[in-house]
Amino acid sequence: MKKIVVLGSINVDTILNISRLPLPGETMAMSDRSTAGGGKGANQAIAAVRAGAETSFIGKIGQDNAADFMIDTFKNDGLNIDHVTRDQQAGTGQAYILLDDKGQNSILIYGGANQTITTDDIKRASDTIAQADCLITQFETPLESSVEAFRIAKENNVLTILNPAPAKNDIPEELLKLTDIIVPNETEAEAITGVKVTDEPSMVEAANKLHTLGVKNVIITVGANGSFYSVNEKNGFVKAYKVNTVDTTAAGDTFIGYFASKLSSDLSNIEEAMKFASKASSITVQTQGAQNSIPLIKNVEF
Template sequence: MKKVIVLGSTNVDTILNVQRFPQPGETLAMDGRAVAGGGKGANQAIAAVRSGAQTAFISKVGKEGAADFMIDTFKKDGMNVDHVRCSETAGTGQAYIMVDAHGQNSILIYGGANQDVTVEDVHEAETAIKAADRIVAQFEVPIPAIIEAFKIARANGVQTILNPAPAIKNIPTELLAVTDMIVPNETEAEIITGIKVTDEASMQANAEAMFKLGIKVVIITVGSKGSFYATPTATGFVPAFKVNAVDTTAAGDTFIGALSTKLELDYSNIEAAMTYANKASSIAVQTKGAQNSIPYEKDIQL
C-alpha cells in the first residue's frame, strides 16, 4: 500500500448545468444546480484513498458548515485529516462550475481559506510528509507552502509530484528543482514551455523542455485521447477508454490521485499505472459532479 500525502485545496462546488455556455452579455436558463465537495487537492486525495492508498491531506477550510461537510466526507473515505486546519480569516473555498450538454466545463474559483495555507502549516505536517512515499501538490494553494513541502520531501527521500494547475507561466525554479514528476494537461504544458501540443512529437518536445527545467518524469494528459509519458529512458502514449462523458469535472484530478496510488517509485510500471488512472478517469466523467464521481478501486476493472 502506497503512503500518499496531498497538499492542496478544499472547495465546495456549485455545479450549474446548461445547454451551452453563455456569450458575453447573454442570459441563459439553467437545466439544474447541485452542490458537492471539490477542490483539486481534495479531489486528488479522495481519488488516492479510494484507490487504496494510505492518504493524508494538508489543507485549510473555514469554520462554517461547509467545512464540517467536507471534513466529514474525508473521514468517511478513511483519509487522515490531522492536518486539515481552520482559517481564522477566510471561509472555505468555493468553485462555480458550468457544465454544458457535452460534458465540458468552465470553472470560477474563490480561493478563500486555501490561500491561507502557510509554510508554518507545512512544518506542522513535517512528520507526515517524511512518512509518505510521495507527495502531490497543485497551484490552488500558495506556492511558498508547496516549495517548503517539496523541500522536506526531497530531503527525506519522498517522491514529489506537481500538478501545475491552474497553470502559471513561470514556475519558480526553486520549486522545479525539488519536483520529480510533473503532470500537466496539454494547455498547461503549452503555458509552461510555449510549445503547442498537437501530436506525439510536440508532446515529446514539451517533455524535453521540461527535462531542461530539472524535471525527471513528465506525463501530459490530453483529455479523451489519453496521456503521454516521458522518463529518462522511455516514452509512450497510453490511450484513453472511450466512454460517453457527461461531466469532465475532476477527470484530471482522478487521474493523478489514482496514478499516485498505483505507480511504483521507480516508475517501472508507468504504462500499467497510467492505464489504471485512465480507467478511473473514464468512470469519473460518466457521472455529474466532482468527488461523488470519483470511483473506488473495486469499481476500476481493467
C-alpha cells in the first residue's frame, strides 16, 4: 500500500448558492446554504486515503466546534491524524464559497490555525515523513513549514509534490528545487512563469520556465479540458472526462490525491496515474461540496 503524507490546511466550508456572482455594491439573495469539510490539504489527504493509500496528515485546528467536526470527519475516513494538533488561540480555518448555477465558484479564506504551523511541528513529524513514499503540500500553510517538510523528504528519498495554490509569484527558490513534481492549474502556472496558458504550445513554454526554476517535472491542469505533463523530458496531454458539472470545488484536490496514490516512484506510469486522477475528478464535480464529493476508489476503478 502506498504511504502518503499531506501537509496542509484544514477548513470548514460554508457554501453559498447563488445564481451568479454579485456585482460591486449589489445585494443578492442566496438560494441555499450548506456546511462541509474542506481545506486544500485536508481535501487532498481525504482523496488519497479514499484512493486506497495509507495517508497521514500534518495540520492544525483550533479549540472550537469546527475542529471537532473535522476530527470526526478524518476518523471516519481512517486518516492518520497523529500530527494534527490544536492551536490554543487561533480558530479553525474557514472558507466561504460562492457557488453559481453553472457550477463555478469563488472562494474567500480565513486561514486561522492553518497559519500557525511551525517548523517545529514539521520536525515532530519527521519520522512519518521519512517513512512515506510521497509528500504533498500546498500554499494554505506557512511556506517555511513546507520548505522544512520538503527538506526532510528529500533527505530520505521521498517523492515531493507541490500544488502551488492559491497562486503565488514569490515561491522560495529552495522549495522549487526540492520539488519533484509541481501541479499548478493554468492560473497558477501563469502567476509563477508569466506565461498565459491557453493551448498546448503555451503549456510547453510554461513548463520549460518551471524547469529553469529548478522543478524537475510539471503537470498543468486545465479544468474540463484535461491535464498536460512534462515529465522525464517527455510531454503529453491527457483529456478530461466529459460530465455534467455541478460544482468544481475540490476537483483539483481530488486529482492530486488520486494521482499521488497511483503514481510509481520512477514516474513511469505518469499517463495512467493522470487518467485515474482525471476519472476521480470527473466524479467530484458532479456533486456539490468539497470532501463529501470526493469519491471512493470502488467508484473510480476502470
